[in-house]
Amino acid sequence: MQPDRSKAPGLHVCTRGSGMTAAAQPRPGPARQQPDSSLVRAARAPSFTSSSPCTRSSAPGRGLEGPGSAPWARGGSCAGAMEEAGASLGPTEQTVQLNSGTRMPLLGMGTFRLQGAELVSQCVDAALAHGYRSFDTAAVYGNEAAIGQALGALLPHHSLARSDVFLTTKLGPRDQGKAEAACLRSLEQLACGYLDLYLIHWPGTQGKPQGDKGNRERRWESWRVLERMYHAGQLRAIGVSNYTLGHLQELLAHCRVPPAVLQVECHPELPQRELWDFCQQHGIHLQAYASLGCGQLLGRAEVGRVAERQGRTPAQVLLRWALQQGVGVIPKSVNPTRLAENAQLWSWDLSPEDMAELGAMDCSRHYCWDPSGVT
Numbered sequence: 001m002q003p004d005r006s007k008a009p010g011l012h013v014c015t016r017g018s019g020m021t022a023a024a025q026p027r028p029g030p031a032r033q034q035p036d037s038s039l040v041r042a043a044r045a046p047s048f049t050s051s052s053p054c055t056r057s058s059a060p061g062r063g064l065e066g067p068g069s070a071p072w073a074r075g076g077s078c079a080g081a082m083e084e085a086g087a088s089l090g091p092t093e094q095t096v097q098l099n100s101g102t103r104m105p106l107l108g109m110g111t112f113r114l115q116g117a118e119l120v121s122q123c124v125d126a127a128l129a130h131g132y133r134s135f136d137t138a139a140v141y142g143n144e145a146a147i148g149q150a151l152g153a154l155l156p157h158h159s160l161a162r163s164d165v166f167l168t169t170k171l172g173p174r175d176q177g178k179a180e181a182a183c184l185r186s187l188e189q190l191a192c193g194y195l196d197l198y199l200i201h202w203p204g205t206q207g208k209p210q211g212d213k214g215n216r217e218r219r220w221e222s223w224r225v226l227e228r229m230y231h232a233g234q235l236r237a238i239g240v241s242n243y244t245l246g247h248l249q250e251l252l253a254h255c256r257v258p259p260a261v262l263q264v265e266c267h268p269e270l271p272q273r274e275l276w277d278f279c280q281q282h283g284i285h286l287q288a289y290a291s292l293g294c295g296q297l298l299g300r301a302e303v304g305r306v307a308e309r310q311g312r313t314p315a316q317v318l319l320r321w322a323l324q325q326g327v328g329v330i331p332k333s334v335n336p337t338r339l340a341e342n343a344q345l346w347s348w349d350l351s352p353e354d355m356a357e358l359g360a361m362d363c364s365r366h367y368c369w370d371p372s373g374v375t
C-alpha cells in the first residue's frame with residue numbers, strides 16, 4: 001500500500017508515476033521576515049563553534065573562508081590518509097570529492113517529516129553518536145531552525161565543530177526566481193554561517209503548471225543567484241534535485257558553475273541508469289533519496305533474499321546497493337536503532353549475484369514524484 005504523503009509538509013507527495021500537480025506542490029512553512037544583513041551576521045557569528053586544525057581546499061574564487069577542520073573538507077594528506085584506510089573507517093569518513101573541491105559524506109541523514117524541536121534534537125543527537133556527519137533538509141520541510149538549533153547545541157557535546165558537519169538545504173519551489181532571499185532565510189534558520197550544499201529542489205515553480213513557459217527562465221534566474229552566492233563563499237557547493245536529463249542538459253549548456261550534485265529518487269525499482277551515466281560523464285555526484293522506497297521496498301522478496309544471504313537487514317541492502325555504485329544516500333529515520341542500523345554500511349559488499357538480483361527489480365516506479373512533465 002502506498003503511504004499517504006498528501007498531508008506531508010512541503011514537496012513530498014508520493015504518487016506513483018504521476019507528475020507534480022498544483023495540489024501536490026510544496027506547502028511552504030511559515031513565512032519569516034529576513035533582514036538583508038542576516039547573512040553577514042550569520043557569517044560573522046555562526047552559532048556553532050569552529051576550530052581549524054586543517055585548512056579546507058578552497059575552490060577558486062571562494063570568498064568566505066570558514067572553519068575547515070572537517071575530515072572530508074581537508075585537502076591533501078588528511079583526506080588521502082583516511083581514504084586509503086578504506087573499509088575499516090566509519091561511515092563519516094566515507095566521502096566523495098565534489099567538483100567544487102569540497103568533500104561530502106556519502107551517508108547523510110534525511111530529515112523529511114522530522115518535526116518538533118525535541119524530536120529533531122533527539123534524532124540529531126543519535127545520528128551524531130552513530131557517526132552521521134551530513135544532514136539533508138529543505139526550506140519546505142519546515143525544520144531548518146530546529147536542525148540549526150540542535151546542531152548548535154549538540155556539536156560541542158560530541159566534540160565537533162560546524163566544519164565537521166555537512167549541511168544541505170534546498171530552494172523551495174515557491175521561491176524559484178527569488179533564490180537570494182530564500183537562501184538567506186535558510187542560512188538564518190540554520191544559523192550555520194555557510195551552506196555546504198544548496199540545491200534547487202524542483203525544476204518547476206509552485207503554483208504554476210508543469211508546462212508553464214516561465215519555468216525555464218525562473219530556473220535559470222535561480223541558478224545565476226546560486227552561482228553568485230557560490231562565488232561569494234556563502235555556498236560551498238551548488239546543485240539540483242529532481243532534474244531530468246533534459247533539465248540537466250539545459251543547465252550545463254548555460255551555466256558558468258556546473259552543478260556538483262543531482263539529488264533524485266533512486267533505488268532498485270528506479271535505478272536512474274541514464275541519469276547516472278550522464279552524471280558520471282559530467283562530474284556530477286548522484287545522491288539518492290527515498291532509497292528505501294519510503295519504507296515500501298523493505299518488504300520486497302528480492303531484497304529479503306539478498307538480506308538473508310548477507311546476514312544484513314533489508315534497509316542495509318538497499319543502502320549498500322547505492323553506495324556500491326558510488327551513489328550517496330540520505331536515509332531518514334526517527335528511530336535511534338534504525339539510525340544505527342542504516343549506518344552499518346561499510347565493511348561488507350553485495351556480491352555480483354546480489355547486485356544482479358536487485359538489478360532485475362527495475363520497473364521505473366516512483367514512490368515520490370516524477371518531474372518528467374516539467375518543461
Ligand SMILES: NC(=O)c1ccc[n+]([C@@H]2O[C@H](COP(=O)([O-])OP(=O)(O)OC[C@H]3O[C@@H](n4cnc5c(N)ncnc54)[C@H](OP(=O)(O)O)[C@@H]3O)[C@@H](O)[C@H]2O)c1
Nearest residue numbers: 110111112289290291292293294295315331332333334338
Ligand atoms: N529532493 C527531494 O525531492 C526529496 C524527496 C524525498 C526525500 N528527500 C530526502 O531524502 C530523505 C530520505 O527519503 P524519505 O525519508 O522520503 O524515504 P526513505 O529514507 O526511503 O524511507 C524513510 C522511511 O523508512 C523508514 N525506515 C528508515 N530506516 C528504516 C529501517 N532501518 N528499517 C525499517 N524502516 C526504516 C522510516 O521510518 P521511521 O522514521 O519510523 O524509522 C521512514 O518511514 C528524506 O528524509 C529527505 O531528506 C528528498
